Amino acid sequence: MSTMHDLHAADRVDDHAQRELEARAAGIKAVATEHATTTIQTCRQACGGAGYLSENRLPQLKADTDVFTTFEGDNTVLLQLAAKGLLTSYRDHLGDLDMLGMVRFVADHVMETVIEATATRPLWEGLRDADLTDRVFQLKLFEDRENHLLDGVARRLRRAGKDNAFEVFNAAQDHLLATGRAHIDRIVLEAFVAGMESCPDPEVAALLGKVCDLHVLCTVEADRGWFLEHGRLTPSRSKSVTRLINQLCAELRSSAEILVDGFAIPEAALATPITAD
Ligand SMILES: Cc1cc2nc3c(=O)[nH]c(=O)nc-3n(C[C@H](O)[C@H](O)[C@H](O)COP(=O)(O)OP(=O)(O)OC[C@H]3O[C@@H](n4cnc5c(N)ncnc54)[C@H](O)[C@@H]3O)c2cc1C
Structure with missing residues (x-):
C-alpha cells in the first residue's frame, strides 16, 4: 500500500x-x-x-x-503477468550490464549448471545440510528457486522469433507460472520475516516464528519435486520436511485460538453451532 x-x-x-x-x-x-x-x-x-x-x-x-x-x-493469466513483469525487469537488468557484469552473469549460470550436474555431490551441501528452520536458509532457498526458474524461462523464451513466438511461449507456460509463483512465495516470506522482526513482543514473535516455519515447510513440501530434481534437497531431507510439518502442527494446535483471534474476526461471524462448544 x-x-x-x-x-x-x-x-x-x-x-x-x-x-x-x-x-x-x-x-x-x-x-x-x-x-x-x-x-x-x-x-x-x-x-x-x-x-x-x-x-x-x-x-x-x-x-x-x-x-x-x-x-x-483469472489466476493463471495473473501469474503469467507476474512472471512477465519479472522477465521485463530481467531483460532491462541484462541490458544494463557492462562487460564484467555479463561475464559474472554467464559464470553464475555455468555454476548453476554444475550444481545440477553434480546434485549428488556436496557442492550445495553447505546449504543442503542447514537447519530447515534456519531463517537465513529459508530465505536463501526461496530466492534461489525464483532466480533459477527465472534464468531458465528467460533462456527458453529467448528462442522465440517472429514466426514461433506463440509456440515457444505456450510450451514454456508451466515454467512461466512456476516462476510467477516462486516470486510471490519469496516476497510473501520476506514480508512475513520483516513483520516478525518488527514485532515488539518476544512471545508473539516466537509464535509467529513457528507459523512462518510451517508456512515455509508447507511451501517446500508442495514443490518438493523441484527441490529434489534440482539438488537443493536430498531425499532424506525432503522426508524430514514432512516430519517437521507434523511436529509444528502438533505444537501450534494449542495456540490455534490465539492465532484466529489475531485476525479480530467479529464474534457474530464466528458464532455457529459447530463453534458453540
Ligand atoms: C461472478 C463474476 C463477476 C464478474 N464481474 C465482473 C465485473 O464486474 N466487471 C468485469 O469487467 N468483469 C467481470 N467478470 C468477468 C471476469 O473478469 C472474467 O470472467 C475473468 O477475467 C475471466 O475471463 P473469462 O471468463 O473470459 O475466462 P477465460 O479468460 O476464457 O478463461 C477460461 C480459462 O482459460 C484460461 N486462459 C485464459 N487465457 C489464458 C492464457 N492466455 N493462457 C493460459 N490460459 C488462459 C484461464 O486460466 C481459464 O482457466 C465477472 C466474472 C464473474 C464470474
Missing part, C-alpha cells in the same frame, strides 16, 4: 516501479485467492458432514470466495 501511495504521489511516473507493483499485485491476488479456496475446502472436509451444513457457514464462505480465482483477473 505504501509503495502504491508513493508511486501515485510522485511527480514523475516511474514505469519500472509501476510495472513491478502491478506484477506483484497480480501475483499476490492469484496466490491469496487460491490459498483461500484451498483453506476453506480443507476446513469444510475437516468438519465432515457438519462442514456442509449451511448453519455452520462454511458452504456460503466457499461459494462466495470460489469465484475470486476467476474474477478481477
Whole structure:
C-alpha cells in the first residue's frame, strides 16, 4: 500500500516501479485467492458432514470466495503477468550490464549448471545440510528457486522469433507460472520475516516464528519435486520436511485460538453451532 501511495504521489511516473507493483499485485491476488479456496475446502472436509451444513457457514464462505480465482483477473493469466513483469525487469537488468557484469552473469549460470550436474555431490551441501528452520536458509532457498526458474524461462523464451513466438511461449507456460509463483512465495516470506522482526513482543514473535516455519515447510513440501530434481534437497531431507510439518502442527494446535483471534474476526461471524462448544 505504501509503495502504491508513493508511486501515485510522485511527480514523475516511474514505469519500472509501476510495472513491478502491478506484477506483484497480480501475483499476490492469484496466490491469496487460491490459498483461500484451498483453506476453506480443507476446513469444510475437516468438519465432515457438519462442514456442509449451511448453519455452520462454511458452504456460503466457499461459494462466495470460489469465484475470486476467476474474477478481477483469472489466476493463471495473473501469474503469467507476474512472471512477465519479472522477465521485463530481467531483460532491462541484462541490458544494463557492462562487460564484467555479463561475464559474472554467464559464470553464475555455468555454476548453476554444475550444481545440477553434480546434485549428488556436496557442492550445495553447505546449504543442503542447514537447519530447515534456519531463517537465513529459508530465505536463501526461496530466492534461489525464483532466480533459477527465472534464468531458465528467460533462456527458453529467448528462442522465440517472429514466426514461433506463440509456440515457444505456450510450451514454456508451466515454467512461466512456476516462476510467477516462486516470486510471490519469496516476497510473501520476506514480508512475513520483516513483520516478525518488527514485532515488539518476544512471545508473539516466537509464535509467529513457528507459523512462518510451517508456512515455509508447507511451501517446500508442495514443490518438493523441484527441490529434489534440482539438488537443493536430498531425499532424506525432503522426508524430514514432512516430519517437521507434523511436529509444528502438533505444537501450534494449542495456540490455534490465539492465532484466529489475531485476525479480530467479529464474534457474530464466528458464532455457529459447530463453534458453540
Ligand atoms: C461472478 C463474476 C463477476 C464478474 N464481474 C465482473 C465485473 O464486474 N466487471 C468485469 O469487467 N468483469 C467481470 N467478470 C468477468 C471476469 O473478469 C472474467 O470472467 C475473468 O477475467 C475471466 O475471463 P473469462 O471468463 O473470459 O475466462 P477465460 O479468460 O476464457 O478463461 C477460461 C480459462 O482459460 C484460461 N486462459 C485464459 N487465457 C489464458 C492464457 N492466455 N493462457 C493460459 N490460459 C488462459 C484461464 O486460466 C481459464 O482457466 C465477472 C466474472 C464473474 C464470474
